[in-house]
Amino acid sequence: MHSIFLFILIFTICFDVLNAKVISNHNVSDTCNLDNKLIEEIASYKNVTEFIMNEIISKGLGQEMYKEYTDFIDKFGARVSGSENLEKSIDYMINLTISHGLTDVTTEEVDVPHYVRGHESLQMISPRKKNMALIGLGASVATPPEGITADVIVIKSFQDLDQTQEAKIKGKIVLFDAHYVTYGKTVIYRTQGASRAAKKGAVASLVRSVTPFSIYSTHTGAQFYDDNVTKIPTAAITLEDADLMRRMQERGEKITVTLKMSSTFDMKKSRNTIIDIKGKENPNKVVIVSGHIDSWDVxxxxxxxxxxMIISWFAPVFLNIYNLKPRRTLRAILWTAEEPGLIGAAAYLRRHLSQLSDINFVMESDEGTFKPRGLDVAGSKTTRCIIAEILKLFTPVDEMTNSGGPGSDITMIINKGVPGASLLNKNERYFWYHHSEGDTLNVQNKNEVINCAAFWTAVSYVIADISKDLPRS
Ligand SMILES: [Zn+2]
Structure with missing residues (x-):
């Protein structure tokens, strides 16, 4: 995979959502010199934000949205990049949007990878027989049909790998047993492990699943092969089995396993879905709210x-129902193919590069829709001051952080100087379920999702409607 994706991944997907620095609104406001007229203007939105929140939270509209959400999830389940199921789910959301009376719905075609896992198994044969759960990482190459039988060497970190003699790695299966610190710090073993191990002669690589918690769960995710390095099969195993093999190695026991993996890989067509509420004064200026519609295959x-995806879709649907047209266009984007490496967002950026100056603000929710807390904001000081002032309308949902890289899909747009934000929420358990069979409706809480939708709709409306553009970095 191209190094550009690796770059994007390291600086975006790997963004550490849990360690973002919280800056209270109060502190930001202390050093802000916003015009009094603007402060008064923002305060004047209190009625409309209360109206929006109330209609969604108390008057049943949020319940309706949640029903649409559960219908969608149950109908389609996993929606992997390049699959027919993903395309059908995109068609479904387009039709649903139109059925709610929105007419400004367009799609933009994107070439996306289509990785289909086949049979996967891992059996320990020494020091004792044990079948182990595993899940292939995105776009892993297959093993030969008879599998790869080799000894395992447990490696703690890339530093450990660098310090281990090549002779000890050659012909072995490397298990990266890096314990979860933060997603950003730990995910590199998943994304780069295979090529790092292959460079030292490993025949396959395994990675401890990137999660702080496990009930014998495996967690997949994207990984990227370096050019000019042998592509070796790579998969994630459970925390339990990683710990087991580490203990065995510490006892001096020889660990031998047979790894079998098959898969196919080709390219398909998919689409980003764009839903607009055209601005009443500046239709060319756009505020984006977004989430991705694709998922992993588990x-x-x-x-x-x-x-x-659903709370971003709901923002224009709600505004349309109440004929609340903001000054600027409010655009919901359902990104395609985020999981294999931000493919849909990269295509959008390429296609709209000449119109970047029209994007006033870009928002994304892709780190959970648990209890909402506020926004993680990237932008100039004035932009951050304005957002802090807007967040005062939503107390206690008024936290503002500055992680330096909010979101995943939107990061490429933000890196071009467009201010933006991702949804802050109480997502401490997000990586328990992330990219695993555990990512189901059971981990969602109806009221929390509805509260996220209410906040997301109201805050994006205010940003799209205030008289002042958000200044660039
Ligand atoms: Zn995601």
């Missing part, structure tokens, strides 16, 4: 990113 993609 679980239901309910949390990642069904929740973020």
């Amino acid at each position: 679980g239901q993609g309910a949390m990642d990113d069904g929740g973020g």
Whole structure:
């Protein structure tokens, strides 16, 4: 895979959502010099934001949205990049949008990877027989049909790998047993492990699943082969089996396993879906709310990113019902093919590069739709001051963080100087379920999703409607 995706991944998907620095609104406001007229203007939105929140939370509209969400998730389940099921789910959302009276719905075609896992198995044969759960990582090459039987060497970190003699790695299966610190710090063993191990002569690589918690769960995800390095099969195993093999190695026991993996890989067509409420004064200026519609091929993609997708879809649907037209266009984007490496968002950026100056603000929800907390904001000081002022309308949902890289799909747009934000929420358990069979509706809480939708709709409306453009970095 191209190094550009690796770059994007390291700086975006790997963004550490849990360690973002919280800056209270109060502190930001202390150093802000916003015009009094603007402060008064923002405060004047209190009625409309209360109206929006109330209609969604108390008057049943949020319940209706949640029903649409559960219908969608149950109907389609996992929606993997390049699959017919993903395309059908996109058609479904387009029809649903139109059935709610929106007419400004368009799609943009994107070439996307289509990785289909086949049979996968891992059997330990020494020091004792044990079948182990595993899940192939995105776009892993297959093993020969008879599998790869080799000894395992447990490696703690890339530093450990660098310090281990090549002779000890050659011909072995490397198990990266890096314990979860943060997603950003740990995911590199999943994304780069195979090529790092192959460079030292490994025949396959395994990675401890990137999660702080496990009930014998395996967690897949994207991985990227370096050019000019042998592509070796690569898969994730459970925390339990990684710990088991580490203990065996510490006892001096020889660990031998047979790894079998098959898969196919080709390219398909998919689509980004764009839903607009055209601005009443500046239709060319756009505020984007977004989430991705694709998921991994395990679980239901309910949390990642069904929740973020549905609350972003709901913003224009709600505004249309109440004929609330903001000054600027409010655009919901349902990104395709986020999981294999931000493919849909990269295509959108390429296609709209000449219109970037028209994007006033870009928002994304792809880190959970648990209890909402506020926004993680990237932008100039003035932009952050304005957003902090807007967040005062939503107390206690008024936290503002500055992680330096909010979101995943939107990061490429933000890196071009467009201010943006991702949804902050109480997502401490997000990586328990992430990219696993556990990502189902059972981890979602109806009221929390509805509260996220209410906040997301109201805050995006205010940003799209205030008289002042958000200044660029
Ligand atoms: Zn996601």
